[in-house]
Amino acid sequence: MLLPRRFSVAPMMDRTDRHCRVLMRLLSRRALLYTEMVTSAAVVRGRTPDRFLGFSAAEHPVALQLGGSNPEELAVAARMAAERGYDEINLNVGCPSDRVQSGRFGACLMAEPQLVAACVAAMRDAAGVPVTVKTRIGIDNLDSPEFLASFIDTVAAAGCRTFIIHARKAWLKGLSPKENREIPPLHYERVHALKAQFPHLEFILNGGVTCLRAGLEHLSPAYDPPLDGVMVGRAAYDTPYILADVDRLYYAGTDPVPCRSDIFRSYVDYARGQIAAGVFAHHVLRHAAGLFHGRPGARGWRTAVMASGREGENLGGLVALAADLDAQRAEAA
16 A cells, blocks of 8 residues: 555654544545554553544554564554554654653664664564554764665665655763753754655655645755655644644645634534543543644633543534634634
8 A cells, every 4th residue: 555655644642643643534534544652562462452443444544653672562553553554653762751762662773773663573474464663863873874874775675665764863971851842953854865865765755844835845956966855753743733734845745725613514524423432521632632733712712622531512503603703714804
């Protein structure tokens, strides 16, 4: 299966759960969506693996991100995910948090390229779907272009053909995960250099991309060589309506861009079913709090969404509020 990697939404802890992904799919039919990171141990040893692997058919194309460093355990988790229909399995080699490091996975694995290669090989043999790696450009003092190229070469030899590169190094000590997303400088040129050195591999740029058009430039002849795709993280969550332009800008889509109120009305239909099945309303609705970000009335909208999320009531009132905000925008135009 050829996945639409020109644009993807990053895996984000406490954000890209199955409810969030349904909302994002309403905004874009083509974007590749990623789950939150799930540890292979939780999948394999947990009593209820569907708690971690469950997703709806409407989310396709969707990829599962796994964290771990035990090849055998990762292979079992990857096979379980593939059997449930995930389109891709991604190995996290980029998260710098202390909790992740204590489990010997995430960004610290960059120091062990042979182990990463063994994990990839085991996952590929077990899953039968694409296995990709999300990584940084380096960690601590292992951050030279030569080190990064050697890491890519080693892991590619195990069969990985797609690398998602967060174009910052990570400091494993001294910076929080949030600081590691902001303080180390971005080096987009290193990702383009990887594409020049390994033209047969696929490279997806991650880190600092908040504007769809700016991200699109990295896929254009303005860069030599152009990259294969971009991945957007927090901007896609905090300002989700930007995703409504993805299909048109990245995939030459011609469908009309849906308005915010229509998107939310469809999402409420989904939310009602989830709430009826016992899911707390807040767990579903919270992802729509940023839908009117940057628009007049955005603060009131966020407050109303979060209040309804706590109470599980007044969904019809929220639908009406969304329609009113869109109508005010149309009148102002």
